[in-house]
Amino acid sequence: MPDGSQIKASFANSISDIGREAWDACAGHSNPFIGFDFLQALEESGCASADTGWQPFHARIDLDGMDRPLAVMPLYMKSHSYGEYVFDHAWAQAYERAGGQYYPKLQSSVPFVPATGPRLLSRADDMGRISLLEAAQGLTDQLGLSSLHLTFLPEDEAQLAGANGYLIRNDQQFHWRNRDFRDFEDFLEALSSRKRKQIRKERRTVADSGIQIELLTGGDIQEHHWDHFYRCYIDTGARKWGQPYLNREFFSLIGERMADRILLVHCSLDGRPVASALNFIGGNTLYGRHWGCVEDHACLHFEACYYQAIEFAINRGLTFVEAGAQGPHKLARGYEPVKTYSAHYLRDPGFHRAVAQYLAEEREAVAGDIAYYGEHSPFRKD
Structure with a gap:
């Protein structure tokens, strides 16, 4: 990369403003949900829009001298917590009982899709991914929003977010492995x-x-x-x-x-x-x-x-079949428990501390559930 190049963050109210070629150069083609075509179909059909509480606010990182983005991130301004599958309704209620305003918030996810996939879509590995985390956090602060949530992250992105001050949350799903x-x-x-x-x-x-x-x-x-x-x-x-x-x-x-x-x-x-x-x-x-x-x-x-x-x-x-959220009944059909990850930035320090304590207990409970289901694997023990 050119010496002295400046990184610039911007936000787009439509994925079309970024464009298929630029977006997919960062997203790749392994995961169908974070590709341009799927996300644009959600917007073009009106499923992900301001009217449905999913206002696109996609993050873009550019570097001087480059003709396409260094990194992009699917990002939405949310006026509710529906269609996410990582449930924070109790957080919203607690924050508002304490006098805060939880909504709107920022959400990095694929609307209505509880499937793990990259959210920090970068052509420059950690440089671009950290820039996205910082840009989204900065936007949360600038707009005075309560919080920023990145859900169904792969483990490496969750670890990177955790190292940059985000709170990490775990849950479980049942996946089949070949x-x-x-x-x-x-x-x-x-x-x-x-x-x-x-x-x-x-x-x-x-x-x-x-x-x-x-x-x-x-x-x-x-x-x-x-x-x-x-x-x-x-x-x-x-x-x-x-x-x-x-x-x-x-x-x-x-x-x-x-x-x-x-x-x-x-x-x-x-x-x-x-x-x-x-x-x-x-x-x-x-x-x-x-x-x-x-x-x-x-x-x-x-x-x-x-x-x-x-x-x-x-x-x-x-190698894998992911069958979506919920479902201990899937265990009997050859699906096994796996850990899922999300990362959360809460702007209020007191709120951050309270949720951090809750998440520590929740992570321990999730680990216990995964261990329990693992012991009841449908596969032969020999």
Whole structure:
């Protein structure tokens, strides 16, 4: 880098203001969610906007003499804490009871996606990443906001944030790991006898029901598939949390721009669609995102969301399947507990100290849960 070059931080109210080439030069192509196409689809469809409480405020670091950014970070001004999956509602309530104003806050994440991925997108490793941390913290101070949150970070970025004064929070998810399995039967043989029999019984239940399962990707995914998927998504969303976050336009946009990175599990019975599951294909990971059904069929959720994902990952030579938030029930299906990370900057020193104490206790509890679930792994102990 040129000697004496000056670093400049700026913020964009639209990812389009940064541009695909500049953004993806920093983001790379391993994780589908932090790429330009996915984030722009959220903005263009109106899912991530000021109206939904996700005002884009993306950070950009430039260096004199360079024709593209040194680093970028997805960043949003939030007026609530929904769609994040790292829950800080209790923090907001406590801060406001003490007379503070918690919202708006800054959030670095992928809206509505509880999947680990880089947030400090840099072409210069720690130089760019530290500059992003400092720029976002500086913006929080400048605007007088209560806090800044970076959620679902990879461990190395969390460690870097911790070394720069951010508070670190842990939680857990359940991920499947490919142990060089030759096929699905090879995976089953690695499980305890009881778990192996359970999975075979569940898969047989679906097969005997007559349900047809298609794995669609690329040009095989048509608009009528998205129509059916969206009906399933709306039904599940309405039953679980009231108002689904994503609209129909969003799915058309990603289908148009990211089809080769999408795996859609399409389930039908006697020619009528009954269920669907949406996955995204990363460099070494398959990410399960959404599932829904318009008819209830025994064990179909396990088959469409977990077993088809595992089989696809084995066939593609992928290392991991991430099936989203929650779910100790995934343990019985071959998924194992892993630690997740987030980093938090709280501007008020007293608030910072109180949350730091809480997080120390929470990290200990999470470690205990992971150890407990690890002891109950579905894999054979021999």
